[in-house]
Amino acid sequence: MQNEKQVPIAVVKRLPRYFRYLGEMLRNNVERISSSDLSEKMNVTASQIRQDLNNFGGFGQQGYGYNVEHLYNEIGKILGVDKGFKTIIIGAGNLGHAIANYSNLQKRGFTLIGIFDVDKSKTGQKINDISVFHMSELEQFMNNEKPDIAILTLPKDEVTEVAETLGRLGIKGIWNFSYSDLKISYDIPIENVHLSDSLMTLSYRININTTF
């Protein structure tokens, strides 16, 4: 899938949802699904689904619909979840712990290989069987293990410096939980997680339904 034509980001952002739904169907032993059934389940139009999947060559067959397992596997390949990307967590606080224990990390094909923290009292501990290293060991670890993805659960004022270091050491992508729109001097993909956005969406929905 390398260096293909640019797929609109809105389409890319819908793929994980397709992947989740198809995974659920697969677990429920659904073998095939029409684009209209898929559209109803996912609350997107059937033509939207066809358009989205046509970005990748399309996977449906007229009059048959989609083979669930095939489509699941193909979307998985597009998403790169078949690559077993080697992943590290930086910041062994509560959120770092929660993510290390997050079963979807492994289930989605990401292999957690190390956790880092500046707090020496945490060095040598294990979280969900993964070792916690001191931050001073990061460079050597990066050189030896060549992790692909770093998950940052750091205080906001430390995140940029750490991310620059990771960029210099060759990380391929960053999943950033520190509240900031992280920008660094290396051209690598960064996904900033803004948890409070969905809380505010909820708040909006409560607000318009409520009389105060």
Place this chain on the structure above:
Amino acid sequence: MQNEKQVPIAVVKRLPRYFRYLGEMLRNNVERISSSDLSEKMNVTASQIRQDLNNFGGFGQQGYGYNVEHLYNEIGKILGVDKGFKTIIIGAGNLGHAIANYSNLQKRGFTLIGIFDVDKSKTGQKINDISVFHMSELEQFMNNEKPDIAILTLPKDEVTEVAETLGRLGIKGIWNFSYSDLKISYDIPIENVHLSDSLMTLSYRININTTF
């Protein structure tokens, strides 16, 4: 803002981002901004911004742009973050701890008033100064304190039952971190957080840039 015309969900989902950006500008003492500067900063078209804000009556002035503080406050009101919604967390595990310590919760105007867990050894503890109660105390607490929002950080197989109980006891909205598209018999807003979606988006972006 109660019961106004339905605003498209895509617009609603952009509001928290406007709110974040405007908050940042406010902290940097920016007084006013043109829709084209705002659009450049946010990477949306200026006409998109005008259209979005027109859903709420529009806040700009021809030739002046937007007053940052006014727009920030107005969007805050639309989002309901000025209401100080009373919030509880159910599940005092790592994620529950992380969210209780998440400074944006208070900063965005949500007031955490209690944390619940089935584990008796946690009862009476405090997390970020908020008391942990046993689940058996939930009904009485709901009746006395009338919380608006419940944040669920529970195992997947417990979440539906707890959410039904919350619905029965009058909760106004649910922020669900348990991996499932939660559906219950009460007609209240639910926001399901799918953390792994953004990790898969990152994975996609790494994948298309990488030759294996």
